[in-house]
Amino acid sequence: MNMYDLIVRKKRGGALTKEEIDWMIRNYTSGKIPDYQMSAMMMAICFVGMTDEETKDLTLAMAHSGDVLDLSAIHGIKVDKHSTGGVGDKTSLVLAPLVASLGVPVAKMSGRGLGHTGGTIDKLESFSGFSTSLSPEEFIRNVNQIHIAIAGQTANLAPADKKLYALRDVTGTVDQMSLIASSIMSKKLASGADAIVLDVKTGDGAFMKELSDARALAREMVSIGTLAGKDVTAVISDMDQPLGYAVGNALEVKEAIDTLKGQGPADLRELVLVLGTYMAVKAGAAADPETARKLLEESLDSGKAFSVFRQFIQAQGGNPSQADQPELLPLAPYQEEVPSPAGGYISDIHTEEIGRICLLLGGGRRTKESPIDLSVGIVLKKKKGDKAAPGEALAVIHASDASLLPEASRRLAAAYEFSPDPQQDIPLIKEIIDSGR
Ligand code: URA
Numbered sequence: 541m542n543m544y545d546l547i548v549r550k551k552r553g554g555a556l557t558k559e560e561i562d563w564m565i566r567n568y569t570s571g572k573i574p575d576y577q578m579s580a581m582m583m584a585i586c587f588v589g590m591t592d593e594e595t596k597d598l599t600l601a602m603a604h605s606g607d608v609l610d611l612s613a614i615h616g617i618k619v620d621k622h623s624t625g626g627v628g629d630k631t632s633l634v635l636a637p638l639v640a641s642l643g644v645p646v647a648k649m650s651g652r653g654l655g656h657t658g659g660t661i662d663k664l665e666s667f668s669g670f671s672t673s674l675s676p677e678e679f680i681r682n683v684n685q686i687h688i689a690i691a692g693q694t695a696n697l698a699p700a701d702k703k704l705y706a707l708r709d710v711t712g713t714v715d716q717m718s719l720i721a722s723s724i725m726s727k728k729l730a731s732g733a734d735a736i737v738l739d740v741k742t743g744d745g746a747f748m749k750e751l752s753d754a755r756a757l758a759r760e761m762v763s764i765g766t767l768a769g770k771d772v773t774a775v776i777s778d779m780d781q782p783l784g785y786a787v788g789n790a791l792e793v794k795e796a797i798d799t800l801k802g803q804g805p806a807d808l809r810e811l812v813l814v815l816g817t818y819m820a821v822k823a824g825a826a827a828d829p830e831t832a833r834k835l836l837e838e839s840l841d842s843g844k845a846f847s848v849f850r851q852f853i854q855a856q857g858g859n860p861s862q863a864d865q866p867e868l869l870p871l872a873p874y875q876e877e878v879p880s881p882a883g884g885y886i887s888d889i890h891t892e893e894i895g896r897i898c899l900l901l902g903g904g905r906r907t908k909e910s911p912i913d914l915s916v917g918i919v920l921k922k923k924k925g926d927k928a929a930p931g932e933a934l935a936v937i938h939a940s941d942a943s944l945l946p947e948a949s950r951r952l953a954a955a956y957e958f959s960p961d962p963q964q965d966i967p968l969i970k971e972i973i974d975s976g977r
Contacts, residue, residue, distance in 0.1 A: 541564075543564065543567075543577045543578075543948045545575070545900040547577060547581050551587075552588075553829040555593070555594055558593075560970070560977070561594065561597045561598050561601050562597070562601045564601075565598070565605055566605070568700060568704070569699050569703065575645050577781045578707060579707060582707065582719065583713055584723070585718065585719060592763075593856075593918075594718065596764055598771075599722040599764050600729075600768075601700070602698055602700040602704070602726035603726040603729035604730075605698060605726075606697055607696045607697055608697075608729070608730050608733060609731050609732035610891040611647055611683075611691075611733065611734075612678070613684070614680055614684055614688065616823065616845075616942060617644075617736070618645045618733040618787040619639065619737065619819045619823050620648050620681070620728055620733035621646075621648060621736070621737045622649075622737070622739070623738075623741060624740050624754075624757065625657035625714075625741060625747055625782060626741040626746055626779040627653055627656065627657060627658070627779065627783070627787055627894050628658075628745075628783045628784050628786060628792060628893070629741070629783050630659045630740075630783070630792035630795060630796045630808070631783065631815065632650060632690075633792070633800075634753070634796050634808065634812045634849075636648050636688055636690060636852075637670075637688055637846075637848040637849035638800070638812060638848075639820060639823075639847040640686065641839045641844045642820055644687060644823040645680065645688075646688045646851075647683050647689060648689070648691070648731070648733075649695075649698075649728070650690050651705060651727070653903075653905065654705065655714040655747070656896050656899060657745075658787075658898075662914070663793055663796075663913065664856075666789050666793045666914045667853050667858030667859055667862050667869070668858065669858050670856055670857055670858030670860065671856055671857045672856065672912060674689060676703045684945040686848065687852050688701055688852045689856070691731070693705075697730045697731055698730040698731075701722075701723050701727055704719075706908045707725075709908070710905065710906070710907050714747055714857075715748075716758050717748070717760065721760045721764065724738070724761060724797060725765060732790070733770070734771060734824065735770065735772070736760070736765055736772045736773075737772075737818045738758065738761055738772065738775070739774075740754050740758040740761075740775065740776045740777070740973075741778075742754035742776055742778065742779050744968060745779040745891025750762075750932075751776070754776050754778065755973070759774075761774060761788045762973050762975050765975065766975040770975075771822055771942070772849050773822070773973070773974045774972070775815060775969060775971075776970040777970070778967065778970060780891060781966075782923075783807055783811065784895055785805055785921075785926075786917065786919050786925070787895065787898050788898050788901070788903045788938060789912070789914040789917065790870040790871070790914045790915050790917075792917070794866040795808070797846070799812065800840065800846040800849050801840075801846050807968055809840070810968055811969075813833055813836055813837065815889050816833075816834065817833045820835065822830035832869045849863060850864070851860065861972070872916055872938035874937075874942050874945060875914065875936055875938055875939075876937050876939070876945050877936050878931040878953055879930075879931045879933060879953070880931060880932050880933070881953045882928075882930060882958045883928060883929050884928065884959055884960050885925060885926070885960070886923065886924050886927075886928060886957070887958060889923065889924060889956055890921075890957075893954075893955045897937075897948050897955070898917050900944060900951075901913070901940075901948060902941070902944075903916045903917050916938050917938050918935050918937055918938070918952065919932070920935045921935055922934050922935070922956070924963060925963040925964075925965065927964070934956055937949060937952065944972055
């Protein structure tokens with residue numbers, strides 16, 4: 541087999557066989573297929589797509605490109621969660637310790653920032669010393685002891701996705717349904733959880749801008765997971781504005797800490813409660829959704845969820861005093877308000893652009909090797925439906941490089957749209973797709 545022929549076939553709209561996909565993933569993971577050929581293949585897939593059969597074969601090839609964790613040493617039904625990616629999406633930071641606080645084993649595998657969206661691992665690295673490079677033994681021990689562990693892909697879990705993820709991040713090849721489905725589900729299958737809750741984002745800040753595409757992605761992932769014997773639910777949620785107010789790694793950690801202490805933005809809290817309810821019921825921690833939600837609310841409001849978060853940071857090498865005193869987290873030296881260029885009700889926020897402004901400030905990667913600045917980002921002051929007077933602050937930019945402020949400020953003001961009329965609330969949860977088990 542040769543990669544050149546496969547690229548040309550895919551470019552012309554042909555399908556790849558299971559053997560070809562297995563060969564391609566095996567040889568890319570081992571370094572025999574170079575990045576430039578894989579980039580061409582990813583771009584061809586972006587243009588012509590993959591069949592359901594190819595997507596399933598790609599997922600399984602990536603899931604088996606390294607170790608598949610055997611979590612049978614963990615007692616109980618292990619749950620995992622994954623988001624398809626959004627702007628200001630700090631859900632996992634709150635959700636994982638919250639669900640663990642009910643005694644549910646949360647065995648989670650996370651990723652780094654991708655394209656204009658942030659990643660849980662980058663966010664967690666705002667805590668000095670924090671590591672997601674857990675050996676399988678450490679991962680299992682932590683879940684058994686404190687009910688939660690979050691690993692990156694360093695423990696030889698789905699290494700093909702690790703390489704492809706970093707490549708897609710910098711080659712404009714993220715927003716393709718089969719590539720997203722296989723990336724997410726390969727990690728979920730390799731990390732061995734019994735039940736998986738997927739947060740499929742839709743809207744301007746998501747990779748799937750249209751609800752119909754988000755629905756197709758959700759169905760594809762639920763179907764792959766079900767075939768592999770997992771209990772999977774996909775919640776389709778709104779990403780037509782950032783989740784919460786903070787966008788940027790350490791800024792999002794601070795907002796997550798507020799939420800874990802029973803404060804925090806209403807949309808983030810609601811999303812966490814909806815996803816958490818599914819996770820708790822699947823794991824058998826509550827008999828029905830109403831009881832699960834009540835237990836989760838109590839845990840947020842009593843500080844129980846926060847105390848599990850603190851333990852989790854410490855167990856993975858992070859400094860827990862930064863959780864107690866979030867002002868010790870990385871803080872950018874420059875903070876500048878963005879005045880509203882107009883008056884009226886906010887009718888739209890160009891959410892992908894907010895994510896891109898965060899990248900401009902240094903909050904994401906431009907090349908596979910570039911470091912990220914954990915301190916930078918944006919804190920919105922106004923969201924959809926809010927009223928703004930001309931000159932009133934729309935947002936505050938946090939920057940490490942003052943020379944970036946004028947461009948960031950101009951683009952941020954232009955990302956807001958105004959209407960003279962009050963706006964209707966947009967539903968946060970759009971649809972639920974379940975494996976029906
Ligand atoms: N999250 C992932 O893990 N992979 C993608 O491709 C998109 C979001």
